[in-house]
Amino acid sequence: MSPRPPRIAAVLGLGAAALWLAPVQAQAQAQAQAQAQDQHPPASADPAPQRAAPLARKSPRPPAEAVPGGRTAPPGVPQAQRWTEDWSQPPAPGASLVEKLRHVPLGANEDFYLSIGGEARAYYTDWQHATLGLRADDDNSLVQSRLRLLADLHLGPQVRAYVELGDNREFGEEFATAANRDKLDLYQAFVDVTLPLGEAGRLTLRPGRFEMPLGNGKLVGTREALNMRFTYQGVRATYILPGRISVDAFATRPIAVRPGTFDDRGDPARVFHGVYVSAPDLFAGLGADLYWYEMKRKAATLREGTGADERDTLGARLWRRDAGIDVDLEAALQRGTFAGQDIRAWSVLLEAGYTWAALPLKPRLGLRADAFSGDDDLADGTAGTFVAAAPRLPMLSEGAFLNFSNLVDLYPSLTLKPHEAVSVMVGPQFLWRQSSADGVYVGPAGASFAPYGSTRRIGTTLNLEASWQVTRRLGLRLFETRFEPGSAFEKAGGRRANYFGLQTNYRF
Template sequence: MGRGVIACTLFAFATPALAEPTPPGTVADRADPATTEDAAAAQLPRQRDAPLLVGAPPPVPGAPGTPIPEPVPGGTLGPPGVPQGLRWTEDWSFLADPSKRTSPLEALRYIPLGSDPRSFLSIGGEIRYNYTYFSALNLGAKGKDTLSTLQQRLRLVGDLRIGADLRAFVELGDNREFFDTFATPPNRDAADIMQAFVDVTVPLTANSKVTLRPGRFEMPIGNGKQVGLRDGVNVRYIYQGIRGTYINRGVVRIDAFAVKPVTFTPGAFDDAPEKTRHFNGVYIATAPSLLVPSLGVDLFYYDLYRENARYVTKIGTESRRSWGVRFAGRTDGFDYDAEGTYQTGSFAGERIRAWGVLLEGGYTLPSGPAAPRLGVRANVFSGDNNAADGTIQTFAPPFPRTPLYSDAGWLNFSNLIDVFPSVTLKPAKRLVVVAGPDFFWRQTAGDGVYAGPTNFPLIRPVGKGRFVGTNYNLQGDYIFTKNISFRLFYTHFNASEGFERGGGRSSDYFGLWSDFRF
C-alpha cells in the first residue's frame, strides 16, 4: 500500500479502537437486550456501572441496562447490532427482520441459511490505524531508540451459526507498520489466521449449559489484567487448544482451558502454536452476593510452562503456577476490584515463591457536571531480594495486559509497586477523559525493573533507593458512532535518579488510534 493510499484511508476512517469489553469476572443475570437504537444513543456506559481506567480498553458502546459481553464460550453477547472488541461476543440475530437493517453493511451481518432464523452467516471487518511516538521505546535500556510509526490492522470476520448450539468462527488478519526506523515484531504479521474455532453448546437445564471451544482464539480472563489482550499493538495474544465453559446463570461460571500461545511471524499463513510453551488453567466466577453481599468472588489457577524465561541473573526453563482469588463489586456509587495471587513452581533448578496484589476502586459522584469519578489503583508485585538463596521471588503474570499503567506499555508486573490516583470525567455523552500521576517503586532493591512487552529485565537501577519514576497520564476515548471510535493517550515518564544511574532515562509517549468496525 502506497503512502498516499494510507493517508487517504486514515483520513476516511479517522477514529481509535471501538469499545473493547473490559472482561467481567463475575456472573449475574442480565437485562433484556436494548434495541440497536438505544445502544447507539448512549455510546458510553455510565461510569458508576463501568468505570474507565487508565490502561483499560475503551468502553463498550451501549445504553444503561444493555448486556455486558462475557468473553467466554457460551457467555452473554453484547448489545444487538453493536460491534465489539471481541468480535465473537457480537449479536446480529435481530437482523433476521430486514426492517431492522439501518445500513448497507448490515446486509452482510445476517445472511440467512434456510428457514431457521437462528441459522445464518455473519461477515464483518475492521480497519484500525494507530500512530505511536516514543522518545525512548525502552526507557534508555537499548541506547537511542526514538520511534515514530503508523500501525495498520485489517480484519475480516466470518461467523457461522447453525441453530442455537453450534457455531464456527474465523478471523483473518493482516498487520503492517509504516515509516518506522526499526521493526517492532508484534506489529508485523502478513495475512494469517487470527482466530478459527468451533463452539459446541450442550444445554443442561433452563439456566445451565456447557460450551466446548477447540481451535485458535483470543482469551482474556477475569478482569483482563493478568491474562489480557495486548491491544496496543497490531497482534493480540492468540492461543491454540481447547477451552470449555460451564455456566449456571446467576450462580457460577467455570472456565477451563489447555492451550499453547501462537507465534507471530512476518510471512503469510505461517503462524503456529509454540512448542516451548503451554498454558493451562481454571477460572471460577460466582454471581454477585452469592458468597459475599454485593461482591462477586472468583477463584483461579494458572499453569504456565516456558523454556525461555529470563530474570536478572539467569535464563532457563520455568514451570510457574498461579493460585488466586478476586473480589469485585459496585454499590452506592462505589466500585472495587481486589485480586491476590500466590505463585509456586520452579525455574532453572530453583523454586518459585512469588506474590502479587492488584487493587482498584473509585467513587462516582451521584450528581454534578461531567459525572466525575475519583479513583485509585494500588498494585504490589514481589521481587527477588537474594539471587543466591535458591528461590525465585519475582512475580511474573502469564500474559499481562501490558498497558495496565499506560498505553506505552513500558513496565511489567514484576518487582513493582504502583499507586495511581485518577480523575475520570465525562464532559460529553460519548467522551471520557482520564488523568492522573502514577508513582512507581521497586518492591525490593535487590531486583531490577522489567519490560512490559517481554517480562525481560529492562533496567537495574543503581543505589538502595527503590523509587523508579512517575508516569503523568492523559487518556481520552471518543465513540463517534457504534462503528467508529477514537483513542488518544499521552504519558510522560519522569525517571528517578537511581533509574537514570542504571542507564535509564525519561521518555514521552503519544498514541492516537482510529478504528472502524462493521
Template sequence: MRYIPLGDGPAYLSIGGEIRYYLNSWEHLRLGASPDDHLVNLQQRLRLDADLHINQYVRAFVEIGDDREFFARSITPPNRDKLDLRQAFVDIAIPLSDTVKLTVRPGRFEMPLGNGKLVGLRDGTNVRFGYQGVRATLINTGRFRIDSFLVKPVTYGNAEVFDDKPQEGTHFNGVYASGLLSPLATLDFYYYDVKRPLGRYIDGSGDEARHSFGTRLALRANGFDFDGEGTYQNGHTGNQRIGAWGALLEGGYTFAGVPLAPRLGAKINAFSGDSKRGDGKVGTFVPPFPRLPLYTDASWFNFSNLINAYPSITVKPLKTLTVVAGPDFYWRENRNDAVYFGPSTFPLLSPSGASRFVGTNLNLQADYLVTRNVSIRFFATRFLASDAFKGGGGKSANYVGSWIDFRF
C-alpha cells in the first residue's frame, strides 16, 4: 500500500499504520510513595495513516488512532484515548536554491527534536506527544538544518471520540539549529519557551514560564560514539525565579570485528535541584517534553534533581537482536530537594537524612527485529532503594515489560 500512483502525474498515496500490544507489570508503580501501587496493564495502540504527495512541493498527512488500556486498577491517562485525530498536517516546500529548501508545516503533528531526550515522543505510553500549530524547517543539504515552531501541546480525552484539543494556558515555542561540522560530527543549538498553567515543586507551585538554552555535540568515528548536551533554564514559577541546569553525556566504543560486536558504553546525566527553600528561586530542572523513559522502561523518575551513572554492555547475538545490560546508579543533585515522579513534574517523595544516594537499577533490555514490519522489545529492571529513600517512605521494586509492534 505504499506509493500508489494517482493518475499519470507525480501524485501518489501511501497507506500505513501500527498495531502494538504492550504488557507491563510494576511491583510498585510509585516506588511506595502511594499505598497499594502494584499495577499490571496491557496497552493497545492502533494507528492508521494516509500520506498524500501531490507533487514535490505539497504533501498532506493524516493519522487516526485508538488507544486502550486493559486490566489496570488505576488509570494511566496517556494510555486511554478513544478514536481521535493523532496527526493532520500539510507540508508546503519552497525551494530557495539548488541546495536550500524551506518547508512550512501547519496542523497537528509529532515533533521529536535533536536526540529526542528533552523533546521526545513519549513512546512508553500509548499516546505520544502531539502539538498543534505551525513548524518551519530550513534545510541546506549537507550543511545545516533549522527548525522553528509555534505550537500548543494537544490534550488527550477519553470521554468521546475526536475530542482531543490544544491545551488551554500552554504553549511551546522555539528554535532548533543543527550544523554539520564534518561527515561524522554535528553541533546543535536550541532555545525552548514553555508556558504551563502549573509547575509544582518542593518549594512551591504556580503558573510557569520556563526558557531553555542549550547546545549539543554528537560525533562518531573509528568505533567511538559520543553525544553530549548542556542546558540552562530561566523564567519564573509563580513569583519565584527559575535558575536551573542539565547535562546529558553518553558515549561508548564498539568492537565491530569480534563476535557479538560488543559495545562498552556509559551514560552520565545530571539535572539540578533546588538548594534552599523560601529564597524566591526554583533551582529544579524540568525538561520541556522529555522522552520517557530516559533511564528505564519503568519510568519511575523524571529528569529533575537527579544524577545517574549507567555503565553498560551491548551485544548482538544476531544481526536483528540487540541485548543491553548494566547497573544504573542514582543520586539527588541536591539533598534539599525531592525525587520527582517520571510522568510529571510533581515531587515523588523526600528521602530522609543527609545522604543523596537514591538507589540502583539493575537493567536488562532486548530488542528483536522479527521481520521488516514486526519488532519485539523486552525490558526488566530491579530497583534497589537506598536507606535514605526507604526512610522517606520509598521501597525497592521490580518491573517487567514487553511489547510486540507491527508496522505497515
C-alpha cells in the first residue's frame, strides 16, 4: 500500500514547520513536561487548586499529578485538561494580549479574576482498512478541526464557574465519524463550590457538564484522538486531603454527541455513577487506588446478542513514578447482567519502564501487557466479555483498531528524547484473543468478527509516535501504525491495515 498524496504533503509540511520553528524550540521545556498528561492523563485534578506562590514562568515544574488530590498544574502552562490550569498569577508588565486574557482582574481582590483561553487543533488522519476489513470500503482519510473557547471565573478560593464552547468538524472523509462532528455547542459548563475543612482538607461540589478521566485514564479516559472527548452531565463531589487521600463520588449521564448546534444532551439510554478513592503516597513511594462504578446501557451488542447491559466494575491500582522507575498495575472485575445473563468479566493492565535520565537521549525501555476477558462459551448463559466504560483506545495504538474486549496485548517499547521538548517512541505490539470462543472487537463501536478456529493470535502492529512541544502553547505530534494480521485472522476476513496521523495543536 503506497502512501496517499495528502500524507506526503503532510510530512513535507511538518518538515517545513520544523525548519521555521526551530529557533523557538528552547521555549518549550515547561510545556513538554506538562504534555506528559496526554500519555498519563490526570485521574481527577484538584477541583479547587490553592493559590500558587509567585514563581518564574520558566522554572521547571512537574505536571499535575495523575491522581485525585495531587499537585495542581505548573502556573501559567496550558494543560490537556484545561480546567486544571493555574492562571492565578497576574501577567508580568508588558505581557502579550494572550497572557493578559488569561488573568483579567475583577476589582482589588486578587482572588477575583476571569481567565479566557482557547484551543485550535488540526489533525490529519489516514486509515487504510480502519475496521481491519470487518466492513467493505473501510479506508478513510480526513482532516479533523477542533476549536475551543473557554472562560474560567474565580470568585475567591471557594467559588468558581467554568464554561467551554466547542466547534468540531471533519473534512474530506470517505465516511463520517460521529464524535468528530458537532457544530457550535456547550462542551463544558460547571460550578465548583468548595467547603474548606481546615486541617481535615476540603470538599468540593461540582454540578454541570464536565470531562472526568479516572485513574490512569485507561478504562475511563478522554477520547483525545477524536474531536469530541468523553463528557458527562450530572454532579461530582470530591473530598481532598492534599497529598494523602481523595474520594470522588459522581452521578452522571454520558453526553450524547449530536451534529447540530447547541443540541448535545445527557444520554437518556446511559447512566454512569460510582466512587473513586486514591492515596497518592500509601507506602514506600507507592500510590494506591480503589474504585467502583456502574455503567447502565439500555441497549448493547456483544457476540451473545443484543440487550440491556448493567455492568458494575470493581478495581484496584498500584503505581509508582520517579526519575528512573515507573510502574502501573491495575486489575478490575465486572459483574452485573447483560440481556438477562450474568456478567463474569475481568481485566489486568500492567505498564512499567525504566528511564536512564543521565544518558544521552534519556532512553526509556517500557513494557505494556494487558488482558481483557472474552467469553469462553457463547451458549452457557454467562456473559464473559469485558467492556470498558470509556476506553482510551490509543493506549493500544493511535489508530484505535481494536477495543478493550477479548484481547491480550504485549508491547515492548523504546522512548528517546533528543531534546527536552521532543520525544520518539517505537515498538512492536503482539495481539491475541483472550478466548478463542469469542470474536475480535474492532474500533470505538466494538463491532466484532465472528470467532475463528482455535488459534488466538490476531496479529502484530509496528508503532511510531513522535511529539514536539514547540512552545508552551504549540505542539506537533506524528503517529504511524502498521497492522499485520495473523494467518488465521486473515483467513477469517482480517486485512492488513495502516494508520498515519499528523496533529498540530495550539492552546492559549
